[in-house]
Amino acid sequence: AVERSQAKLVVIAEDVDPPEVIAHLPLLCDERKIPYVFVLSKEQLGKSIGIDVPCAAACIIREGEAAGLLKEIVTRIDQVKRGTQ
Numbered sequence: 891a892v893e894r895s896q897a898k899l900v901v902i903a904e905d906v907d908p909p910e911v912i913a914h915l916p917l918l919c920d921e922r923k924i925p926y927v928f929v930l931s932k933e934q935l936g937k938s939i940g941i942d943v944p945c946a947a948a949c950i951i952r953e954g955e956a957a958g959l960l961k962e963i964v965t966r967i968d969q970v971k972r973g974t975q
Contacts, residue, residue: 895922897949900962903932906946915947925964
């Protein structure tokens with residue numbers, strides 16, 4: 891979804907081993923102008939998306955009724971990255 895520029899937001903776990911599994915994602919997201927954020931735990935990311943296994947990365951493709959909330963999250967991510975919190 892990231893390579894096809896379909897992702898609206900990418901969430902990447904920080905504790906992925908080996909880190910090469912996810913190392914390309916921030917660069918690819920920047921290239922495609924897709925917002926991304928890191929979370930601490932792949933276990934928690936997996937649980938958050940409703941699966942029973944750890945997850946290295948996940949993305950939102952269709953925001954549905956959460957379009958407004960997603961826009962707020964992306965705006966906040968941009969503010970933090972620019973240091974204009």
